[in-house]
Amino acid sequence: MKVTVVGAGAVGASCAEYIAIKNFASEVVLLDIKEGYAEGKAMDLMQCASLNGFDTKITGVTNDYSKTAGSDIAVITSGIPRKPGMTREELIGINAGIVKTVSSSLIQHSPNVIMIVVSNPMDTMTYLVHKTTDLPKHRIIGMGGALDSARFKYRLAEAMQAPISDIDGMVIGGHSDTGMVPLASHATRNSINVSEYLSEERLQQVVEDTKVGGATLTKLLGTSAWYAPGAAVSALVQAIACDQKKMFPCSTYLEGEYDLNDICIGVPVILGRNGIERIVDVPLSDAEKAKMQESAEGVKKTNGLLEV
Numbered sequence: 001m002k003v004t005v006v007g008a009g010a011v012g013a014s015c016a017e018y019i020a021i022k023n024f025a026s027e028v029v030l031l032d033i034k035e036g037y038a039e040g041k042a043m044d045l046m047q048c049a050s051l052n053g054f055d056t057k058i059t060g061v062t063n064d065y066s067k068t069a070g071s072d073i074a075v076i077t078s079g080i081p082r083k084p085g086m087t088r089e090e091l092i093g094i095n096a097g098i099v100k101t102v103s104s105s106l107i108q109h110s111p112n113v114i115m116i117v118v119s120n121p122m123d124t125m126t127y128l129v130h131k132t133t134d135l136p137k138h139r140i141i142g143m144g145g146a147l148d149s150a151r152f153k154y155r156l157a158e159a160m161q162a163p164i165s166d167i168d169g170m171v172i173g174g175h176s177d178t179g180m181v182p183l184a185s186h187a188t189r190n191s192i193n194v195s196e197y198l199s200e201e202r203l204q205q206v207v208e209d210t211k212v213g214g215a216t217l218t219k220l221l222g223t224s225a226w227y228a229p230g231a232a233v234s235a236l237v238q239a240i241a242c243d244q245k246k247m248f249p250c251s252t253y254l255e256g257e258y259d260l261n262d263i264c265i266g267v268p269v270i271l272g273r274n275g276i277e278r279i280v281d282v283p284l285s286d287a288e289k290a291k292m293q294e295s296a297e298g299v300k301k302t303n304g305l306l307e308v
C-alpha cells in the first residue's frame, strides 16, 4: 500500500506520522514544493521508526511527482492555513490554484488513486477536484467531518465528565464555522441519548463549541491545528487501505442524496478499498434538514467563487 501526502507542513507531517505509527502502509511519500522540506520531515520521521516500532518507509521529495507513481491513496494538504480571525473560505484564492495543479499532477502518475482532500475551504476544494479531473466520485473524498466529529465527542465527553470512549456522535454538513451540523439528536453515551445527561442549554453550548472548534485552536496556536486533523486523515486512509467498511462523515459529491445536488458536502459514508463504497442515509429531524440546506447554501456560495 503506497500513500502519498502532498504538503509536508503541520497537517501533512502529522498525518504521515500517524499512518506510520499505525503500521499498515508499506510506503508513505511526502511531497512539498519547499526545497528539502519534505526530505527533512521524512528523515526525522524515519528516525522515530525504531523508537515507535514501525516499518513503514517514509521518503520525502521536492515537487517530483514521478516519485509518487503508483500511489493507491493520495492526501492533499498543500496550501495555506488560516490565521486567527480568518475564515476557511478566505483561503480559496491561493488554495484553489494549488489544489488544481496538485490533483492533476498526482493523477498523471497514479491514475487509479483515491484522493483525500484536506486543504481549505475543504468542501469547495473537493468540488474543484470533482470538476477538474475525471476521477470517479467514489475516489474523491473530502476530510472534515471526521475531525469535526472527533471535536464534538471531545466536547460531549467534557460536558458529561465521561471518558471519550463512551461517546458516539457525528457532525455532517459543510466544514465551516457556520456550516457544521452536529447531530445532537443522534449522539449517545453507551447508546443512551446525551440529552438524558445534559440540559438543552448545555447541549447547545457543546454544539456551538464544536462548530468553532477550529477557530478556537487557531486563536490559541496562531495557525490552524494539526494533531487531530492528521489523526482524522490517517483514520480515513486506514479505513480504505485495510478495507474496514467504517462509517465516517466525509465530503462527497451528491446527486439527490439529502435532497442536494451538484455539491460536495459532509454526509456519512462507508469507506473501504474502493474509496466511498456507499452514502448512508441518516434520518434527520426537520430542524436538522433545514440546517443541512442552509449549510449547503453556504458551500454553494463559496463554490461560486471558483473559476472552473
Ligand SMILES: NC(=O)c1ccc[n+]([C@@H]2O[C@H](COP(=O)([O-])OP(=O)(O)OC[C@H]3O[C@@H](n4cnc5c(N)ncnc54)[C@H](O)[C@@H]3O)[C@@H](O)[C@H]2O)c1
Residues within 6 Å of the ligand: 006, 007, 008, 009, 010, 011, 012, 031, 032, 033, 034, 037, 077, 078, 079, 080, 081, 082, 091, 095, 098, 101, 102, 117, 118, 119, 120, 122, 143, 144, 147, 175, 223, 224, 225, 226, 229
Ligand atoms: N479539512 C480539515 O479538516 C483541515 C484541518 C486542518 C487544516 N486544514 C487545511 O490544510 C491545509 C494545510 O494546513 P497546514 O497547517 O498543514 O499548513 P502548513 O503551512 O503547515 O503546510 C502546508 C504545506 O503545503 C506546502 N505547499 C504549498 N504549495 C504547495 C504546492 N503547490 N505543492 C506542494 N506543496 C505545497 C507548503 O510548502 C507547506 O509546507 C490548509 O489549507 C488548512 O486550512 C484542513
